Amino acid sequence: MLYRETGQYKTSYAADMAVFPIVQDRVGIAVILFIAAVIIPYFGGSFLIEAVMIPFMIFALAAIGLNLLTGYTGLLSLGTGAFMGVGAYACYKLTTYFPGVNIIIWIFVSGFFAAAVGAVFGLPSLRIKGFYLAVATLAAQFFLSWLFLRQPWFYNYNTSGAIEAPTRTLFGVAVTGATSTGVTRYYVVLGFVVVMTWLASNLVHGRIGRSWMAVRDMDLAAELIGIRLLPTKLLAFAVSSFYCGVAGALMVFIWYGSAEPLVFDVDLSFFILFMIIIGGLGSLVGCFFGAALIFILPIALRYIPPHFGLPIQPATVDHLQYMIIGALIIVFLIIEPAGLARLWQIGKQKLRVWPFPY
Amino acid sequence: MDLLYKIFIDPFIQMGAAPDLLVQTLWEGLVAGVLYSLIALGFVLIFKASGVFNFAQGIMVVFAALTLVGLHEHGVPAYVALALTIAVMFVLAFAVERVMLRPLVNQPDIILFMATFGLTYFLIGFGELIFGGEIKVMISDQLGLPKGAFDIKFAGGFVSLQKIDIAAAVIASLMVAALAIFFQKTRIGRALRAVADSHRAALSVGISLEQIWVIVWFAAGLVALTTGIMWGARSGVSFALSIIALKALPVLILGGFTSIPGAIVGGLIIGIGEKIGEFYWGPLVGSGVESWLAYVIALIFLLFRPQGLFGEKLIERI
Numbered sequence: 001m002l003y004r005e006t007g008q009y010k011t012s013y014a015a016d017m018a019v020f021p022i023v024q025d026r027v028g029i030a031v032i033l034f035i036a037a038v039i040i041p042y043f044g045g046s047f048l049i050e051a052v053m054i055p056f057m058i059f060a061l062a063a064i065g066l067n068l069l070t071g072y073t074g075l076l077s078l079g080t081g082a083f084m085g086v087g088a089y090a091c092y093k094l095t096t097y098f099p100g101v102n103i104i105i106w107i108f109v110s111g112f113f114a115a116a117v118g119a120v121f122g123l124p125s126l127r128i129k130g131f132y133l134a135v136a137t138l139a140a141q142f143f144l145s146w147l148f149l150r151q152p153w154f155y156n157y158n159t160s161g162a163i164e165a166p167t168r169t170l171f172g173v174a175v176t177g178a179t180s181t182g183v184t185r186y187y188v189v190l191g192f193v194v195v196m197t198w199l200a201s202n203l204v205h206g207r208i209g210r211s212w213m214a215v216r217d218m219d220l221a222a223e224l225i226g227i228r229l230l231p232t233k234l235l236a237f238a239v240s241s242f243y244c245g246v247a248g249a250l251m252v253f254i255w256y257g258s259a260e261p262l263v264f265d266v267d268l269s270f271f272i273l274f275m276i277i278i279g280g281l282g283s284l285v286g287c288f289f290g291a292a293l294i295f296i297l298p299i300a301l302r303y304i305p306p307h308f309g310l311p312i313q314p315a316t317v318d319h320l321q322y323m324i325i326g327a328l329i330i331v332f333l334i335i336e337p338a339g340l341a342r343l344w345q346i347g348k349q350k351l352r353v354w355p356f357p358y
Numbered sequence: 359m360d361l362l363y364k365i366f367i368d369p370f371i372q373m374g375a376a377p378d379l380l381v382q383t384l385w386e387g388l389v390a391g392v393l394y395s396l397i398a399l400g401f402v403l404i405f406k407a408s409g410v411f412n413f414a415q416g417i418m419v420v421f422a423a424l425t426l427v428g429l430h431e432h433g434v435p436a437y438v439a440l441a442l443t444i445a446v447m448f449v450l451a452f453a454v455e456r457v458m459l460r461p462l463v464n465q466p467d468i469i470l471f472m473a474t475f476g477l478t479y480f481l482i483g484f485g486e487l488i489f490g491g492e493i494k495v496m497i498s499d500q501l502g503l504p505k506g507a508f509d510i511k512f513a514g515g516f517v518s519l520q521k522i523d524i525a526a527a528v529i530a531s532l533m534v535a536a537l538a539i540f541f542q543k544t545r546i547g548r549a550l551r552a553v554a555d556s557h558r559a560a561l562s563v564g565i566s567l568e569q570i571w572v573i574v575w576f577a578a579g580l581v582a583l584t585t586g587i588m589w590g591a592r593s594g595v596s597f598a599l600s601i602i603a604l605k606a607l608p609v610l611i612l613g614g615f616t617s618i619p620g621a622i623v624g625g626l627i628i629g630i631g632e633k634i635g636e637f638y639w640g641p642l643v644g645s646g647v648e649s650w651l652a653y654v655i656a657l658i659f660l661l662f663r664p665q666g667l668f669g670e671k672l673i674e675r676i
Contacts, residue, residue, distance in 0.1 A: 076468065124657060127664050131411050131471070131615070135607045136660060139653030146649050220675075266604070270475065277472045322483025329476030334461040337469045 003351040019201055036190055041183045050182040052296060057193045058250050059295050063275040063287035064200050065243025070273070071281035072204055073236035074216030075125055079118075079137035080244050080272045082144035085264030086114040087245025088252040089154050092163045096156060103168035103176055104188070107249040114245020115238040117144070122237025126230050129219075141266050148261035155261075164258035176253045185254045192250060196243060201284055203239065212236055213282070244272075274325075278332050280339025289340035298325070369638035381517050383637045384630060389523040391629020392530045393592075396585040397606035398613065398621035399534070400578040405615045406554040407574040408459065410470045414477040416603020418579060421481050422447055423586030423595040427497060428489035436500035447579030455571045463567075482597060493598075496590030503591055526588040533584060534622060537577070541618075546573060554616070608656030614666030623667060628652045 003024050010016040020026045040053060066080050090113035094106045121140035128136050148154050155163050167177025174180040175188055203209050211232050214222035223229050252259045271294065279290020298321050336343050373380045400415040425446050429439035458473050499505070504521035541547040552560040553570045561567060589599060609628050613620025632651045640647040659667070 124661060128660050129664070130467070132611050132660060132664065132666075135611045135653070136657050138604070138607060139650060139657045142650035142653055146646055150643075150646050266601075273472075274475065277468075281468075316487065319483045319487040322479050323487065324483075326476045326478065326480030326483060329479065330458055330473050333465075333469055333473050333476065334458075337462075337465050 003348065005352065017205075019205060033194070037187075041186055046182050049186050052299065054182075054186055054189050054255050055251075056291055056295050057189045058247050058255055059272065059275060060288045060291040061193050061196060061250070062244050062247035062272050063279065063291050064197060064284060065240045065247060066272050067276045067279075067281065067284070067287050068200060068204070068212070068243065069236050069240035071276055071283065071286075072209060072216060073212040073233065073240075074219075075122075075233065075236060076130065076134040077137040077237075077240070078134050078266065078269045078273065079121060079140035079144075081264045081266060081268030082141040083114050083118050083241040083244040084248025084251065084268065085144055085148055085261070086117045086241070087111055087248035088259060088264070089148060089163065090114065090245065091249035091253060092165075093154070093156075095166065095168060099166070099168075102170060103253065104170060107192070107246060107253065110249045111242040111246040114248070115242040118241025118244070119234050119238040122234050125233045125237065138266070141269055145261060145265050148264065162258050162260045163252060165253040165256075176257075178257065189250055189254055192246060196246065197284060200243070204284070208235065216282075274329060276339075278329065278339055280341025283339065283341035285344065286339050286341030289344065293328075293340065294325070297328075364642055365639070372638060378517055379637075383633050385517065385519060385523075387630035387633030388626060389520075389526065389629070390633060391626040392527050393585060393589050393625075394606055394609045394629055395622045395625025396530055396533075396581060396588070397603050398609040398625055399537075399618065400581040400585070401606060401610055402613075402615065402618055402621045403537075403574055403578045403581065407550050408553070408571050409467065409557075410459070410474060411467065411615070412578065413471060413474040414481060415578060415582060416600045416606065417478045417481045417485075417597075418447075418450075418582040419586045419589065419603055420595065420597055420599045421450075421485050421586075422579065422583035423496065423590040423599075424485050424489045424494070426583070426587065427494045427590070427595050430497050430500065431494075436497055439497075440501065443583060444580065447583060448576050451572050451575035451579055454575050455568060459571055460568065478600075482600070486597070493594045493596040494590075496587060496595055501587065503587075520592075522588075522591050526592075529584060529588065533581065534618065537618065540577075546570075550574060605652055608652040611666055612656045612659050614668045617666070617668035620666055620668035628655060631655050 003022075005022045008021075008023060010021065015021070020029060040049065044053070062080060062084055065083075066077060069075050069077050087107075087110045091103075091106050091110035094110060095101070095103055098106075117140075121137060124136045125133055149161070152161075155161055165176045167174055167179055169175060170188075173184055175184055204212070211222070211227045214225070214227055215229065215232050215236075219229060222232075248264065251263075256263070275290035275294045276287060277290070278293055279288070280286025301321050301324065302317055332339070397415060397419060400418065401412055404410055404412040404415070422443060426439055426443045429442055430436055434442065454477065458477060459470075462470055462473055504525055508519045508521065508524075509516045539547075541551060549560070549565045549570055550573070552563070552565055553567065557567060560570075586595070586599075593599075605628070606625075609621060609624040611624075612627060613622070613624030632648050632655070635651045635655075636648045
């Protein structure tokens with residue numbers, strides 16, 4: 001009833017091609033942004049901000065990165081975790097060499113390092129396709145993990161082998177390190193996520209995004225209509241790794257505060273892959289849904305049983321969590337292989353024509 | 359110049375100076391390769407028959423071994439436990455077909471691939487919930503597997519061969535032979551090959567896809583059980599095995615997803631390559647090269663033969 005486009009006439013091509021063509025959608029996104037920017041930081045507890053919202057947005061950002069590659073370009077990658085690691089380690093090296101430069105700039109720049117590494121490991125994608133490519137990206141994953149673990153240069157030869165986020169300030173307010181507050185860090189992540197999601201949205205709606213989708217749907221046909229495969233695929237790898245790199249840098253500097261190389265192992269890659277599959281391949285909003293489900297669900301599982309007075313051992317919860325996530329993945333794939341994003345679309349369509357069935 | 363010398367000359371001098379060490383390393387690589395091949399074999403069986411890239415094969419290995427050891431811990435005699443484990447693998451195959459594959463028929467490959475991810479997570483949770491997460495010792499004595507080692511005098515030194523490794527190699531070759539006969543000579547084997555060629559054509563001549571899938575997953579389960587016993591006897595049964603099972607992936611792309619001989623040859627190449635690489639070239643860059651060398655070897659092969667060593671030639675049409 002409320003969600004209806006009746007009476008909204010588009011008088012220009014630009015209005016017709018808008019990302020949110022319906023007024024209600026624009027209102028909805030404004031409300032969400034308002035909640036994210038005002039309500040949550042002022043009324044949310046520190047647990048909600050630091051342990052739920054910050055990681056959720058970081059994972060969503062990484063999921064967007066992987067989705068650009070796997071969902072939009074159709075190149076299956078299992079190296080996400082390593083590319084996030086490249087971002088984190090690049091940021092760490094840069095900020096320890098040049099402590100004077102603003103950390104926000106370094107987080108951004110570290111994305112370019114990840115992009116370069118991603119493009120190098122994307123080179124085989126011209127010749128290798130499908131699952132073969134997935135295994136080829138595993139080479140990147142294991143090689144880079146090994147590099148971070150065994151080459152002391154990457155963690156500045158410190159004894160623990162872990163990298164730690166030093167205190168850095170922005171306009172005199174501590175953004176990273178032990179003294180920074182949750183709300184400040186929340187705003188930094190929010191800024192990155194909003195800006196980069198907006199960029200990604202423009203990217204996939206433009207010429208580049210269309211050439212990616214053409215490659216995904218059939219790369220031979222795409223080549224025949226004049227899309228150059230190598231630059232297109234490499235660009236997808238580079239942009240995807242850029243997003244993952246920034247997400248990785250944020251993960252260490254804003255969320256964890258310090259990290260061991262094991263954080264960026266192959267499990268992280270799988271984790272992000274789950275998010276985009278559950279959320280929906282080839283959908284930006286799906287990345288947020290997927291990140292929410294895969295990340296927040298285990299937290300909920302951990303905190304719900306004690307509320308009902310069920311005495312469950314923590315270890316059992318861990319095992320149950322694995323089982324439930326596994327079962328959920330299968331169930332979701334059976335119900336809706338196109339992911340939560342498709343369910344969202346179906347729901348919106350139903351609302352649009354309500355009370356009629358179609 | 360010094361670096362080039364260290365890369366191209368020094369390792370070969372070492373090999374020449376101590377041939378017994380070289381043979382020992384080759385043997386280690388061979389044994390690791392046999393185990394990789396066994397895991398890869400399970401992948402290939404399922405991929406051929408149902409087009410599913412079964413990521414859960416590694417965890418099926420662990421799950422089978424855990425079930426066997428867990429049952430024995432609860433006082434079931436070893437051979438009965440073995441029979442029960444085989445029954446469990448059959449139930450698993452049946453359940454997978456019923457619950458997972460049947461509703462997902464005709465979905466894109468990546469969806470089925472993801473579903474096996476779900477299966478992996480489910481089995482990890484399920485296995486740990488029932489049998490606990492700690493490392494267990496494989497009941498190799500009770501199953502009558504040999505222990506100890508042969509020492510063979512060779513070129514001034516000696517080479518030590520673990521009997522369990524020899525048994526693993528023998529059992530692996532027996533299993534491959536049995537599978538080959540099964541595929542070539544039996545009625546079900548022919549049906550399996552028909553399904554591998556074309557689902558639709560197989561359906562139209564009256565082959566039941568559901569039945570074939572159960573059989574194939576069960577066969578992969580048996581291969582997983584064998585692998586689990588052999589690997590468990592070497593290094594204990596724990597979920598760490600599933601990471602090692604990822605090593606079967608480069609083996610697969612090396613050999614080609616659809617080729618059983620490819621899985622064997624690929625496994626041996628990867629196994630030997632990574633052991634030799636780790637032993638002779640590893641110290642140059644810091645140890646632990648083993649963790650990624652297999653993937654890089656496979657990647658280099660892929661650049662020249664995108665369909666793997668024995669894979670079917672890819673023909674693409676618009």
